[in-house]
Amino acid sequence: MKKKEFPIDLSMLTEEERDQFRKDPSTLLDGDVDVALYLRYSSSAQSDQSIEGQLRDCRRYCKANGYRIAAVYVDRAATARKDLTKRVQLMRLIADSARGHWSYVVVWKLDRFARNRNDAAMMKMRLKKNNVQLRSATEHITDSPESILLEAVLEGMAEFFSAELSQKVSRGMRETALKCRSVGGQCPLGYKVKDGAILVDPLTAPIVQEAFQLYASGKPVSEICEIFNSKGYRTSKGSPFNKNSFRSMFKNERYIGVYTYKDMRIENGVPAIINKELFDAVQKQIVKTREAPARSRAKIQYLLSGKLFCGHCGARMNGESGVGSNGQLYRYYTCFTRKEGGRCRKKPLPKDYIETLVAQDAMGLMNEALIEEIADLAVAQSEKDIRETSRVPELTARLKELDKSIGNIITAVEKGVASDSMLERLMALEGEKKSVARQLKEEEKLVYRVDRKQVVYWLRSFLIGDIQDEDFRRKLLDLLVNSVTVWDDPDGIRVTAAYNLTSKNPRTYRAEKIPDNAGSSFGLEVPRSTNLH
DSSP, X not given: OOOOSSSSOOTTSOHHXXXXXXXXXXXXXXXXXXXXXXXXXXXTOTTSOOHHHHHHHHHHXXXXXXXXXXXXXXXXXXXXXXXXXXXXXXXXXXXXXXXXXXXXXXXXXXXXXXXXXXHHHHHHHHHHHTTOXXXXXXXXXXXXXXXXXXXXXXXXXXXXXXXXXXXXXXXXHHHHHHTTOOOSSOOOXXXXXXXXXXXXXXXXXXXXXXXXXHHHTTOOHHHHHHHHHHTTOOOTTSOOOOGGGGXXXXXXXXXXXXXXXXXXXXXXXXXXXXXXXXXXXXXXXXXXXXXXXXXXXXXXXXXXXXXXXXXXXXXXXXXXXXXXXXXXXXXXXXXXXXXXXXXXXXXXEEHHHHHHHHHHHHHTTOSHHHHHHHHHHHHHHHHHHHHHHSSHHHHHHHHHHHHHHHHHHHHHHHTTOOOHHHHHHHXXXXXXXXXXXXXXXXXXXXXXXXXXXXXXXXXXXXXXXXTTOHHHXXXXXXXXXXXXXXXXXXXXXXXXXXXXXXXXXXXXXXXXXXXTTTTXXXXXXXXXXXXXX
């Protein structure tokens, strides 16, 4: 068998672009964190950086941060101002992010991802749901606070209102679910839907039974994949089996007749394919293999990633995990200089400890006055973006000029001052007005205007948030915190937090000595802090 030239598929790249990896393949082979690259070139914009140039900068960024490139997606001559669904590789990237193969998506600049802020917020939200974050190779945390704030507002609102919409839709489906009928979605292998009823598929149910029997007998998933693919079996989507094909199958209680929907669980709601004894045997086998090496790649969100800095040397502090001598799993942030063997005395910081400490301080800022300020900033920044990145202001101004000219001619006609040339001019202006109005309507589709009332409504949810809820802490840190710098002091730590609000000066405070058990992933007592200024 011919040896592959590269460890991943680089067929989307040209020969010149692949030459970069031939000359230096280190970013395909080395690195602590797996990432995907998304590169886009718009042929209509002459100043756009070429794919080759974007790739060079992205590779340099990955090498500097210890990232290994695990996938590359390229959309050529695809503008960010058109329908996102036409950017085929971006849609493929979003879908692939659910597979858990990489932690970050690296782009040359954020506008390669999407120029419309609402589109960007929606796409980033979908990545976040899959525990994948977006990273820019050339733009850093020095972006304007207002711009960062607007991005956080749009992302948070997209997530909030999407969840709210989902709840409303689910109300209409609940009656269907109570009858144990299909509410849509992908039907698991082994079943079929007929007139809304969930039935056993006699053609594919034996495949499910065989999979459970093989795994219960001790066969590894990789071997089951080989057996099934050699027999020509296919998944419910019609594709060959891989390791991920069995992840949800072996835990799906529907196979023992349990119907589930949201918080609803109905025993014997659907016909069973597997008996309870075999299902339980598979669950025991899953527990045995749970601590396999592959689990070390489980995605953990480090909420201060890219925002936390060492006060002693200025380097970033990156998320790490490890198992202590007692077998306990610990997650923490480590100074990059110290990790690389440099001379920095900064000790690692337990993940939950520092994230909760910073979130607690940010939570103290939230009040009605701040909510009004954030809403005003978000609206102002949104309007600024529209002025600077779209033709809406130009077309709106032209439409006003045309209305004024048309009005002047009509006034003259009404006064009895009319001529053939004046009427011809009126018709020409009316034609241009229709054309400009059409252009403006199309351009308006490409921009997103922030609704201030919606922003305020969403922000008020922060006043009653639970600081112990990691999802709430994430939203709070994304919204308010720009950067955090930490120093070790003899009696604890000193923290300086900068916010995405120009009206809020950076705050410096001290926290007591970190407790010995703070690195544990279980339980956290929020430390007391003292404000310095």
